[in-house]
Amino acid sequence: MLDATQNPPLPARSGVGYKAQHYSDIMESPGPLGxxxxxxxxxxxxxxxxxxxxxxxxxxxxxxxxxxxxxxxxEGDLDADHLARLKxxxxxxxxxxxxxxxxxSTHDSHFFNDLLPLPYxxxxxxxxxxxxxxxxxxxxxxxxxxxxxxYLAFAESTMSETDFLRELAQRTGCGxxxxxxxxxxxATNLKTSPQAYIDDFPLDAVGEIHLGGHDEDEDExxxxxxxxxxxxxxxxPVWALLDYTLAKSGPKPLLIEWDTDVPEWPVLADEIERAxxxxxxxxx
Amino acid sequence: xxxxxxxxKAAMLDPAAAVPTGIVNxxxxxxxxxxxxxxxxxxxxxxxxxxxxxPVVRKLLGDEFFRAMAGVFLRKHPPKSPLMMFxxxxxxxxxxxxxxxxxxxxxxxxxxVELAIRHAYHAADATSADAQAFGTLAPDALMGTKLRxxxxxxxxxxxxxxxxxxxxxxxxxxxKPVMQAEAxxxxxxxxxxxxxxxxxxxxxxxxxxxKGQSLGQAMAIADDTLDLGAVLxxxxxxxxxxxxx
Numbered sequence: 001m002l003d004a005t006q007n008p009p010l011p012a013r014s015g016v017g018y019k020a021q022h023y024s025d026i027m028e029s030p031g032p033l034g035x036x037x038x039x040x041x042x043x044x045x046x047x048x049x050x051x052x053x054x055x056x057x058x059x060x061x062x063x064x065x066x067x068x069x070x071x072x073x074x075e076g077d078l079d080a081d082h083l084a085r086l087k088x089x090x091x092x093x094x095x096x097x098x099x100x101x102x103x104x105s106t107h108d109s110h111f112f113n114d115l116l117p118l119p120y121x122x123x124x125x126x127x128x129x130x131x132x133x134x135x136x137x138x139x140x141x142x143x144x145x146x147x148x149x150x151y152l153a154f155a156e157s158t159m160s161e162t163d164f165l166r167e168l169a170q171r172t173g174c175g176x177x178x179x180x181x182x183x184x185x186x187a188t189n190l191k192t193s194p195q196a197y198i199d200d201f202p203l204d205a206v207g208e209i210h211l212g213g214h215d216e217d218e219d220e221x222x223x224x225x226x227x228x229x230x231x232x233x234x235x236x237p238v239w240a241l242l243d244y245t246l247a248k249s250g251p252k253p254l255l256i257e258w259d260t261d262v263p264e265w266p267v268l269a270d271e272i273e274r275a276x277x278x279x280x281x282x283x284x
Numbered sequence: 285x286x287x288x289x290x291x292x293k294a295a296m297l298d299p300a301a302a303v304p305t306g307i308v309n310x311x312x313x314x315x316x317x318x319x320x321x322x323x324x325x326x327x328x329x330x331x332x333x334x335x336x337x338x339p340v341v342r343k344l345l346g347d348e349f350f351r352a353m354a355g356v357f358l359r360k361h362p363p364k365s366p367l368m369m370f371x372x373x374x375x376x377x378x379x380x381x382x383x384x385x386x387x388x389x390x391x392x393x394x395x396x397v398e399l400a401i402r403h404a405y406h407a408a409d410a411t412s413a414d415a416q417a418f419g420t421l422a423p424d425a426l427m428g429t430k431l432r433x434x435x436x437x438x439x440x441x442x443x444x445x446x447x448x449x450x451x452x453x454x455x456x457x458x459x460k461p462v463m464q465a466e467a468x469x470x471x472x473x474x475x476x477x478x479x480x481x482x483x484x485x486x487x488x489x490x491x492x493x494x495k496g497q498s499l500g501q502a503m504a505i506a507d508d509t510l511d512l513g514a515v516l517x518x519x520x521x522x523x524x525x526x527x528x529x
Binding site: 041044046050052054059070071074079082104105108113116152192225227275 | 285286287290292293306307308310311315316317318321325329330362364365366367368369405408420435436472476489
């Protein structure tokens, strides 16, 4: 599926989710920044500053395109118009990677701008696999699929998330994006072990690792309820889970995600440096 | 026990609805507060998008009123596409019909201006035409000439002083709006859209040009308050003319 003209994959270095307010900082003093991730939907306009900035950034850094609107887990068909827009973006930008989420966000032509959960059943697996194949065929390359943050469970689920993702990767040839903050959030919320999740995760299929911050709340029974907000620094237990993961997986491209209450560039640069230190521990 | 996405969506958009059976916490019990995370995420993310999209409407209504209005809007008009940059196309019509806002007749037109500015921001880039081309035209050819305008170019016409209201809410030294009909032209020479006050005749003329009509046809449609020289001067100065043919 890879064609010879495709840009090389993401480097096993630390990147950051791109925010337009950091454009000048990134162009003038990127520090240890190894690559950038953009949200696909923000670059699907016809022109203007967003696309001009992206062209400049792409000349200097490997770019990962991360979609938040395909609704891969949707019960309905994928949105053909959106798929066409994605194909156009991937064609002209030729990014190092394209990734999306194991989630749904559109139903009956309405888009909810959130990543909604799926029951893990053979029926869901068939549907998601069909959609992943359709995306990969449309854009002519492998995609990565990201594990979600879970707040609740479906009584109808018959598979573990790790089995679901492993089977999906085997069937479709897609890669996986492992968000270790999501692993920590889900494990806390569902009272499971984050290390056991990593132990059972098909790490060979991982093309990228995400790190982000979360909020803390509790449910009506007093049990902890962590919310994946991307609005804070990565917490120590998540850094520890990253070390645990990298020790098993070896070096991978790492990404700091900070999408709400976005701080000044130096705060993000510190997070990038900390991720780099985690990588250096496993670099031979 | 299967939770369909239809059932999930209905319960998610209605805070008073029961959580679908089959959604559980790790102990297998009902999980209403956990389900509320999605209710909250969706409402907050769509409200935030509307706040960012309509800053002047928000300023006119006040934060609290806007947030309450947005809560009604987002349930009645969820986005129809994942392109959040264009969310809110239904806002002008909604504000004109929504009971608490329909008495503010200017609000739908202010929302139209804010939508037009966003569309201009994301419109395709364009290279402006050389204004010298006008100089080489034979005098009798001028009225048959057509102009292609940059994709960012838009007009909004109103019975209200929309330009003055917009300025008064975006600039510190702007004069107080006086009740009169106003129209605006939105252009984008570089990356930042600009808003210009024009009269209704100029708006009629520019809209005719955008439809591919000649200068003569556009002039004939507009009333005699049209100053064609001023319209052409403004369009050319803003780099809004991409071809003269």
